[in-house]
Amino acid sequence: MSEPTSSVSHMSTTSLDPQARAGGGSLTRWEAQRSFDELGRPLRDLTFCVVDLETTGxxxxxxxxxxxxxxxxxxxxEVLGEFQTLVNPHAEIPPFIAVLTGITNSMVHDAPPIESALPAFLEFAAGxxxxxxNAPFDVGFLKHFAAQQGRPWPKFEVLDxxxxxxxVITRDDAPNCKLSSxxxxxxxxxxxNHRALADARATVDVLHGLMERLGGLGVHTLEELQTFSSRVTTAQRRKRHLAESLPHAPGVYLFRxxxxxxxxxxxxxDLRTRVRTYFTASETRSxxxxxxxxxxxxxxxxxxxxxxxxxRELRLIxxxxxxxxxxxRFPEKMxxxxxxxxxxxxxxxxxxxLDDGADYLGPFSxxxxxEKCLAAxxxxxxxRQCGGRLPRQPSGSPCVLAEMGRCLSPCDGSVEPTVYAAVVQRLRSTLLRRPDEVVEAINERMSALAALExxxxxxxxxxRLATFVRSAARTxxxxxxxxxxxxxxxxxxxGGRWAVHVIRFGRLAAAGTIPPGGDAHAFVRELRASAETVSAGPGPVPVASAEETERILRWLESPGVRLVDVEGEWTCPVAGAARHLDLYDAATRSRLTVVPFDEQRLPSPAHRPAR
Known part of the structure; x- marks a missing residue:
């Protein structure tokens, strides 16, 4: 941990008590005063640069x-200024474009090239x-030529x-959302009229018209304007004060x-930003x-x-x-x-x-x-597939499965305990270490069935085989x-800070961020000392839900993670089920991309071959 010591930043540590550290608590409209700083940047305080381009294509x-x-x-x-320039494209303007825009080759002959025009525009639009x-078109062109010139693109916020x-506009208001309409x-x-400055001026009027209409719906900030949706009701927007006390920090939020x-x-x-979207527009699920x-x-x-x-979210849910x-909601239903x-x-x-020394495969959701895995x-x-315990010397009669050759039939004493135990040992190895016997047996059966069509x-x-391989790899x-x-x-x-996590028996026991200039070794020692006490348990997921442990695994396997200390052995079998996953996942993806024949669309009459 010597390297993190030299590049650490702000820290915080927590225990994993589900009810701990309720940042800001709950908030009602009478408990806090609304402020524009909390809710976003007021539109009236912002400067907008409305831009339009004409191009050759x-x-x-x-x-x-x-x-x-x-x-x-x-x-x-209020209009603060205008910018207009023709640009020499150093290429012929197509006749169709010349007719559409009125810009001809002779008009741009003495105009500045884009290498001069773009820096002048960026200076005008700064801040x-x-x-x-249709911002993706105009901004896309500007970004393209900025990159071509090796010019860094300013971090503009863009409004379309x-x-x-x-x-906002319904069909009763206008037939479409073209600029002219x-x-x-x-x-x-x-x-x-397809000239850049005239179209930019018209867009200014459209912007102001949209703002006026949305102002009556309670939209007053840039954040609300950018995320507005008519599917979010006025009643929802009126509750946006509920997000005011939440911090700009990672965490969990609970609606009550x-x-x-x-x-x-x-x-x-970012708690405050995310919760605010429920009252503006980003969240439109009914x-x-x-x-x-x-x-x-x-x-x-x-x-x-x-x-x-x-x-914490998983535990609270x-x-x-x-x-x-x-x-x-129901991790116990496994x-x-x-x-x-x-x-x-x-x-x-x-x-x-149970803590009974048995071997388990799972959990299954x-x-x-x-049942698919069981069948495989x-x-x-x-x-044997019969229930209940059998005596060491059974004296029953063989079942149908035994007559079909699918059971060794211990119920009638026709198999020696040592022979049966050898089969069970192979089964145990398949569950815990090496699934090859199941993979080979079912692949042979599939090939035989395919040959018979x-x-x-x-x-x-x-x-069945794909389900078993995934489940065995997961276990x-x-x-x-x-x-x-x-x-x-x-x-x-x-942000350059080192986030440290203590995991015990697959359960997250503590989390923290090393402070700037702090001693990383001392920080880790204190974090481990204050971490939740976790006792070992039986089975593959004994002390945490499967979903929690899988989230932790994804984080541990993500790029950039460094192991500070490992107590015990964290290993997976080399010949385990994970090595078969790529094949079955690829097959699944392939099947999902196939369009059934009866769902394919026939070509229109104009594109059908002549008879």
Whole structure:
């Protein structure tokens, strides 16, 4: 940890108590005064640069050039300045473009090249919010030539009046959202005519018309304007004060109703910005609109790192089971395959992992998935499928499966315990270390069925095998992590700070960020000393939900993570199921891209070949 010491930044540490550190608590409209600084930047205080380009074609990357730049700078409805220049494209202007814009080759002959015109425009627009009608076109051209000249592109915030109009203007207002139609709707003093400055002036009038219309809907800041959607009701916007006390920090937020019941739990790298979107426009799911309508307060829980926020979110959802969260509400509803420990072991579908020395595969999120894996294993290993315990010397009669050769039939004493035990040992090895026997057996069966053109039956075995491989790989990865008493790992975040996490038996026990100039070794020692005490448990996911452990695994496997200390062994079998994943995942992706024959669209009559 010597390297992190020289480049650390601000820190915070936390325990993982689900209710701890409620940043700002809950807030109602009577508890805090609204301020523009909290809600965003008022539109009246911003300077906008409205720009329009004329070009020789539609693609800068395809060789099209700029022939004219026009721009108007406005603030609080007042025009502060205008910019206009023709640009020599050093290429012939196509006749169609010349007729459309009125710009001819002779007009641009003595005009400055883009190498001179672009720096002049960027100086004019410096510090402004850039506005254009169909902004990706105009801004795309400007960025292209800036890159071509090796000129850094300023970090302009961009507003697209065409995109905004599509959210505001109905068909009753205007037939479309073209600049000419909108200019007529808002009684622009300038008629767009495909000349850059005239079109920029018309866009100014359109921008002001849109702002006036949205002002009546409670949109007063740039952030609200950029994210506005007509699907967000006025009632939702009126509740945006609920985000005021939340920090610009990673964490978890909880929406509550008037009785304090948790309605929805989410996580974000920036609590205030994310929660604000529920009251502006970015969040337009109908059920979220219903949830916001019921919400009366928002509680924020600030976290030291984004990973801690993700884990805390999962634990809070499992605890409160909010009605508007669709995922992660019931981590206890899991299924496992169990290889029993008895004289004549068998595979059993169970809901709980016990400390009984048995081997487990899972967890599975659905019973259907578990049953596919069970079928794949029974197809390969002829262990008994009957329930209950058998005596060491059974004296029953063989079952149908035994008569079909799919069971060694210990129930009638026709198999020696040592022979049966050898099959069980191969099955145990398949579950824990090496799935090759199942893979080879089912692949041979699929090939045989395909040769007989029994493709539907072969596809059933294919799906069973893919499900088994994924499940075995998941179990092996989870088991490797949950068997480690402690792992301490660090990664530098986007701000250059080192985020440190303590993981014990697959559960996040502590998280923190090293302070600037701090002693990294001392910080880690203190973090470990204050971390949650976690005891080992049985099974692949004994002390945390499978989803939590998988989130931790993704973080540990992400680029830039450094292991500070590992207590125990964190290893996966070299010949494990993970090495087969690429093949089955590729096959799944391939099947998803296939369009069934009866769903393919026939060509239109104009494109059908003549008979």
């Amino acid at each position: 539609g693609s800068a990357a395809g060789g099209s050039m700029i022939t004219e730049i026009g721009a108007v700078k406005v603030r609080s409805g 402004c919010v850039l506005v254009a009608h 009046t065409a995109k905004l109009a599509r959210r 909108l200019a007529q709707l808002f009684n622009s003093t300038t008629t767009p 109703d008037a009785r304090g019941t948790v309605l929805y739990i989410g996580t974000s790298r 059920r979220m609109g219903e949830m916001v309508g019921l919400a009366e307060s928002v509680t924020g829980i600030e976290c030291a790192t984004p990973l801690e926020a993700e884990v 499992a605890e409160h089971k909010p009605r508007y969260n669709r995922r992660s 299924h496992f395959l169990k290889l029993t420990r008895e004289t004549w072991p068998r595979l059993s579908l169970v809901r709980q992992v 659905s019973k259907k998935t578990a 294993l029974h197809d390969t290993f002829p262990v 029994r493709f539907e039956e072969a596809s059933i075995h294919r799906d 092996q990865r989870l088991s490797a992590l949950t068997s480690c008493p402690e792992i301490v790992a660090a990664r530098r975040d986007d």
